[in-house]
Amino acid sequence: xxxxxxxxxxxxxxxxxxxxxxxxxxxxxxxxxxxxxxxxxxxxxxxxxxxxxxxxxxxxxxxxxxxxxxxxxxxxxxxxxxxxxxxxxxxxxxxxxxxxxxxxxxxxxxxxxxxxxxxxxx
Amino acid sequence: xxxxxxxxxxxxxxxxxxxxxxxxxxxxxxxxxxxxxxxxxxxxxxxxxxxxxxxxxxxxxxxxxxxxxxxxxxxxxxxxxxxxxxxxxxxxxxxxxxxxxxxxxxxxxxxxxxxxxxxxxxxxxxxxxxxxxxxxxxxxxxxxxxxxxxxxxxxxxxxxxxxxxxxxxxxxxxxxxxxxxxxxxxxxxxxxxxxxxxxxxxxxxxxxxxxxxxxxxxxxxxxxxxxxxxxx
Numbered sequence: 001x002x003x004x005x006x007x008x009x010x011x012x013x014x015x016x017x018x019x020x021x022x023x024x025x026x027x028x029x030x031x032x033x034x035x036x037x038x039x040x041x042x043x044x045x046x047x048x049x050x051x052x053x054x055x056x057x058x059x060x061x062x063x064x065x066x067x068x069x070x071x072x073x074x075x076x077x078x079x080x081x082x083x084x085x086x087x088x089x090x091x092x093x094x095x096x097x098x099x100x101x102x103x104x105x106x107x108x109x110x111x112x113x114x115x116x117x118x119x120x121x122x
Numbered sequence: 123x124x125x126x127x128x129x130x131x132x133x134x135x136x137x138x139x140x141x142x143x144x145x146x147x148x149x150x151x152x153x154x155x156x157x158x159x160x161x162x163x164x165x166x167x168x169x170x171x172x173x174x175x176x177x178x179x180x181x182x183x184x185x186x187x188x189x190x191x192x193x194x195x196x197x198x199x200x201x202x203x204x205x206x207x208x209x210x211x212x213x214x215x216x217x218x219x220x221x222x223x224x225x226x227x228x229x230x231x232x233x234x235x236x237x238x239x240x241x242x243x244x245x246x247x248x249x250x251x252x253x254x255x256x257x258x259x260x261x262x263x264x265x266x267x268x269x270x271x272x273x274x275x276x277x278x279x280x281x282x283x284x285x286x287x288x289x290x291x292x293x294x295x296x297x298x299x300x301x302x303x304x305x306x307x308x309x310x311x312x313x314x315x316x317x318x319x320x321x322x323x324x325x326x327x328x329x330x331x332x333x334x335x336x337x338x339x340x341x342x343x344x345x346x347x348x349x350x351x352x353x354x
Contacts, residue, residue, distance in 0.1 A: 007337060007346070008337065010314060010333075010337070041290060044290065044293060047296055048154075048317055049314070052334070
């Protein structure tokens with residue numbers, strides 16, 4: 001069961017959960033999402049909240065609804081690609097902020113980052 | 123959206139104590155509403171008025187457009203915060219009792235709930251643990267095809283496993299055509315299943331909004347808002 005610990009609205013946390021599953025390939029383009037009721041049971045969250053998360057994902061073009069069939073992930077590679085890039089830049093922003101907070105400047109961050117990647121590559 | 127419950131300027135006094143102080147509240151069809159507040163805040167008094175067990179001192183209460191009476195009692199399914207079954211009964215006797223009392227009692231649904239709760243028709247009421255009691259009571263109440271379910275402290279004092287089963291039963295039985303009012307002080311466990319929350323303090327509504335809007339506005343979950351509001 002997912003823990004909703006932080007202070008974001010739950011529908012946004014559910015959107016983020018689904019987005020990260022899409023980006024990581026756990027759910028593929030064209031796949032059907034769990035029904036509102038099933039996800040509601042799985043996460044122990046009010047069905048209206050799940051419904052809202054699905055609606056917002058649809059508004060963002062990430063999923064689409066087939067009447068009477070269910071909700072499906074878009075097959076548009078561009079959309080999934082840009083979703084991935086958006087998530088990457090959020091992670092990057094957070095990383096830079098955290099590094100600055102512990103007192104490193106951009107040059108030091110850059111140097112460390114490059115060294116780290118070179119070490120990982122080997 | 124249609125209101126299933128409309129409360130206007132409701133006041134309840136017990137001799138010289140004011141239990142509910144000029145409360146107004148609407149509850150929409152298809153919503154799960156949490157009435158949150160510590161002991162003595164007026165939660166149970168409010169529920170007893172909605173279910174026709176107490177009369178208000180002043181103000182108006184309408185359920186499905188009607189004053190509290192025979193009709194409203196027929197469409198409200200109520201889970202009291204204490205046991206309401208006789209000790210000598212078996213679970214099947216309790217089922218028969220509900221079938222006799224309520225025309226909207228759905229035996230098939232009850233059997234399904236019993237299976238889900240891992241209870242058996244032949245169990246004796248006086249052998250049930252506290253958690254099993256609570257699960258049985260909830261099964262009876264949810265097996266009615268009511269327009270409004272009123273659940274008074276459905277998870278108080280039960281272990282975490284029973285608590286999860288109770289929450290699941292509530293979610294499974296939710297449908298868009300009926301509404302639920304749930305009172306609790308165990309906000310952390312319940313908040314994810316609530317559409318709207320009403321904070322009751324000393325007989326007054328001090329905050330009432332959709333749970334998601336509150337999280338969005340205050341950057342806090344409902345449990346933290348609850349602690350902030352009631353620690354003052």
